[in-house]
Amino acid sequence: MSLRGVPTAEVFQRAVDGERRALGRLLTLVERGGAAGDEIAEISHPKAGRCHVVGLTGAPGAGKSTITGRLAAAAGVATGDSHRGVGVVAIDPSSPITGGAILGDRIRMDEVIDREGTFVRSMATRGSSGGLALAVPGAIRVLDSVDYNPVIIETVGVGQVEVDIAGTADTTIVVVTPGWGDAVQANKAGLLEVADIFVVNKAERPGAADARRDLELMLDLGAHPEPGKPIWRAPIVMTTATDGIGIDDLWSEVENHREWLTETGELNARRQSRDRFEMLGRIDELLGAIGRARAQSPVGEQLLKRVESRELSPTAAAAELLADLLE
Numbered sequence: 174m175s176l177r178g179v180p181t182a183e184v185f186q187r188a189v190d191g192e193r194r195a196l197g198r199l200l201t202l203v204e205r206g207g208a209a210g211d212e213i214a215e216i217s218h219p220k221a222g223r224c225h226v227v228g229l230t231g232a233p234g235a236g237k238s239t240i241t242g243r244l245a246a247a248a249g250v251a252t253g254d255s256h257r258g259v260g261v262v263a264i265d266p267s268s269p270i271t272g273g274a275i276l277g278d279r280i281r282m283d284e285v286i287d288r289e290g291t292f293v294r295s296m297a298t299r300g301s302s303g304g305l306a307l308a309v310p311g312a313i314r315v316l317d318s319v320d321y322n323p324v325i326i327e328t329v330g331v332g333q334v335e336v337d338i339a340g341t342a343d344t345t346i347v348v349v350t351p352g353w354g355d356a357v358q359a360n361k362a363g364l365l366e367v368a369d370i371f372v373v374n375k376a377e378r379p380g381a382a383d384a385r386r387d388l389e390l391m392l393d394l395g396a397h398p399e400p401g402k403p404i405w406r407a408p409i410v411m412t413t414a415t416d417g418i419g420i421d422d423l424w425s426e427v428e429n430h431r432e433w434l435t436e437t438g439e440l441n442a443r444r445q446s447r448d449r450f451e452m453l454g455r456i457d458e459l460l461g462a463i464g465r466a467r468a469q470s471p472v473g474e475q476l477l478k479r480v481e482s483r484e485l486s487p488t489a490a491a492a493e494l495l496a497d498l499l500e
């Protein structure tokens with residue numbers, strides 16, 4: 174039985190009732206955007222705002238998916254029946270920039286998580302950062318509204334897009350592995366700044382202690398407490414994810430961080446800045462669409478002619494078009 178043609182509100186209700194296929198359909202619509210995506214945002218928003226969002230980021234092949242799978246299991250055990258289960262959004266690094274897909278040995282999410290009580294969704298980057306930056310908060314909202322808690326987001330951390338997406342989490346985990354300069358690479362990619370918790374994965378390998386020391390050193394150097402701002406020093410957890418070693422420690426640190434966020438009021442501050450980020454992203458999108466439509470109208474064509482005849486620069490034409498719009 175297909176869910177196509179079924180009113181969105183009904184699909185939502187079925188997802189609330191626990192129908193996994195309905196939830197999958199909602200997430201597809203959110204990813205696609207447009208009117209249905211907007212409707213889902215409207216329906217899910219009042220019910221959302223409860224779940225703890227955990228971001229997991231790090232270099233390609235660091236073991237993020239393996240950790241995510243293990244962490245989801247640990248979280249599920251810890252939270253028990255108090256929620257429907259653990260949600261996972263894996264941002265698939267299919268874009269040529271991230272290069273994650275070139276690693277032959279990457280773990281597919283459905284290999285590590287295949288049980289009732291966990292809902293896994295992959296989203297492709299498709300090279301467009303703007304779409305993803307809006308789709309991810311939308312997906313979190315849907316999972317949250319049907320009572321998945323926590324929701325774990327896996328992204329490859331190599332650039333600004335990933336750092337932005339890491340910014341959508343309450344608790345951001347940065348994964349590094351032993352090896353010369355890996356911590357330095359993470360620093361260059363801007364990941365150290367966003368880290369609430371560090372993981373040194375593949376800790377059974379030589380160099381794990383060095384990686385830990387490098388991180389400690391960088392934390393010392395980077396420690397510039399802002400007056401009046403609560404201080405959190407990111408703990409470093411050593412894991413061998415393939416064997417599940419260190420995962421319970423990691424989950425305890427996530428819980429510690431969540432408590433700290435709540436006690437200090439940081440949780441609200443972070444969520445507020447996320448809402449602002451999403452709202453601004455949406456404004457960009459909406460204004461862009463309105464402007465582009467206007468540019469194709471006779472008014473826009475007229476302006477283009479004046480650009481062609483060198484009477485106006487493209488910049489001035491854009492400004493004139495906007496001024497005209499805003500009148």
Ligand SMILES: Nc1nc2c(ncn2[C@@H]2O[C@H](COP(=O)(O)OP(=O)(O)OP(=O)(O)O)[C@@H](O)[C@H]2O)c(=O)[nH]1
Pocket residue numbers: 232233234235236237238239240266273274276278279280281329374375376377412413414415416
């Ligand atoms: N030796 C060792 N290998 C590990 C460990 N954790 C993960 N791996 C292996 O590392 C490879 C990559 O793991 P993934 O979990 O796919 O890494 P990822 O960071 O999600 O990779 P991408 O999504 O492609 O960026 C797999 O072959 C894992 O089995 C570990 O603790 N020790």
Ligand SMILES: [Mg+2]
Pocket residue numbers: 237238239279280327
């Ligand atoms: Mg992965």
